[in-house]
Amino acid sequence: MRPLKKVVITGGAGQVAYSLLFLIARGDLFGPDQPIALHLHDLPEMQKCLEGVAMELEDCAFPLLKEIKIGSDVQELFGGVHFAFLIGSKPRGPGMERKDLLLENGKIFIEQGQALNRFASPDVRVLVVGNPCNANCLIALKNAPDLNPRQFFALTRLDQNRAVYQLAAYAKADVAEVENVTIWGNHSTTQVPDFLNAKIHGRAACQVVKDRQWLENDFFTKVQKRGAEVITCRGKSSAASAAKAALDAMQSVVKPTEAGHWFSMGVYSRGNPYGIDEDLVFSFPCRSRGLGDIEIVPNLGLDPFLKEKLAISQKELMEERTLIAHLLKG
Numbered sequence: 597m598r599p600l601k602k603v604v605i606t607g608g609a610g611q612v613a614y615s616l617l618f619l620i621a622r623g624d625l626f627g628p629d630q631p632i633a634l635h636l637h638d639l640p641e642m643q644k645c646l647e648g649v650a651m652e653l654e655d656c657a658f659p660l661l662k663e664i665k666i667g668s669d670v671q672e673l674f675g676g677v678h679f680a681f682l683i684g685s686k687p688r689g690p691g692m693e694r695k696d697l698l699l700e701n702g703k704i705f706i707e708q709g710q711a712l713n714r715f716a717s718p719d720v721r722v723l724v725v726g727n728p729c730n731a732n733c734l735i736a737l738k739n740a741p742d743l744n745p746r747q748f749f750a751l752t753r754l755d756q757n758r759a760v761y762q763l764a765a766y767a768k769a770d771v772a773e774v775e776n777v778t779i780w781g782n783h784s785t786t787q788v789p790d791f792l793n794a795k796i797h798g799r800a801a802c803q804v805v806k807d808r809q810w811l812e813n814d815f816f817t818k819v820q821k822r823g824a825e826v827i828t829c830r831g832k833s834s835a836a837s838a839a840k841a842a843l844d845a846m847q848s849v850v851k852p853t854e855a856g857h858w859f860s861m862g863v864y865s866r867g868n869p870y871g872i873d874e875d876l877v878f879s880f881p882c883r884s885r886g887l888g889d890i891e892i893v894p895n896l897g898l899d900p901f902l903k904e905k906l907a908i909s910q911k912e913l914m915e916e917r918t919l920i921a922h923l924l925k926g
């Protein structure tokens with residue numbers, strides 16, 4: 597019997613968690629031989645709801661799920677965890693930008709960064725989902741000085757998946773034939789979906805989709821604004837697609853990436869090969885060597901259009917960092 601892998605999910609009573617934890621419990625993240633402990637964290641007033649979620653997990657009789665803990669005490673819930681999905685945060689409503697949540701949600705990530713530093717397994721891998729996720733990830737890693745910043749990730753996989761779908765639909769291809777789609781920058785409306793290095797059935801996406809106008813305009817804005825479109829239609833932010841993306845992202849962290857492939861992830865920018873400012877959580881093309889060891893894929897070509905867009909996203913992240921500095925001081 598392999599040792600338990602302990603996973604904490606914050607916002608355990610929320611919608612994203614409700615879609616995510618059943619996927620993890622049935623083995624979708626670590627495979628069919630890996631026993632799992634699930635720790636569900638949420639605010640004290642959500643404990644009744646967490647009890648119900650735990651009951652449903654029990655009622656699924658998942659063979660791999662060996663332990664369920666619920667609560668609001670970070671020491672108890674973060675203790676010894678190997679993986680953390682930091683989802684719990686206030687979601688944005690109609691008409692808001694994700695960064696409007698920074699001051700309110702930032703405080704949560706100060707506490708959780710500190711808790712990871714003190715109580716988690718030293719090899720913990722942390723995926724920040726709560727928005728604004730790049731900024732929150734930066735806050736969390738700055739509050740965990742004993743952990744390597746490279747153990748922290750921000751979710752841009754949802755944007756990648758959205759871009760894959762849009763390219764596939766336009767090119768009348770299967771989603772499985774769309775590969776190496778990179779989202780650069782911030783998980784916000786300044787994000788940069790890279791159509792230059794993406795491939796559709798093995799060929800450069802911009803050679804398959806010959807319509808550069810569509811790529812620079814409709815494709816770009818569709819991906820950048822998809823989260824807001826979902827909020828307008830559903831009245832609340834995306835949940836199942838965010839959970840699927842979080843699972844995809846953590847799977848990419850734990851499994852070695854196939855040669856010649858990559859995925860998008862917000863990672864700490866120190867030492868990056870693209871000249872992006874050194875102290876940001878910025879989404880890059882990434883590869884995993886397995887077991888959570890992530891590197892940024894170098895040498896992707898960018899044209900002036902994409903470079904200009906990257907600079908805009910970088911500027912936004914630098915502004916968010918200034919706000920974070922105030923938050924951390926105060």
Ligand code: LMR
Pocket residue numbers: 687688694727754822823824826833834838
């Ligand atoms: C999304 O992209 O759907 C989520 O980050 C939620 C949001 O606020 O857009």
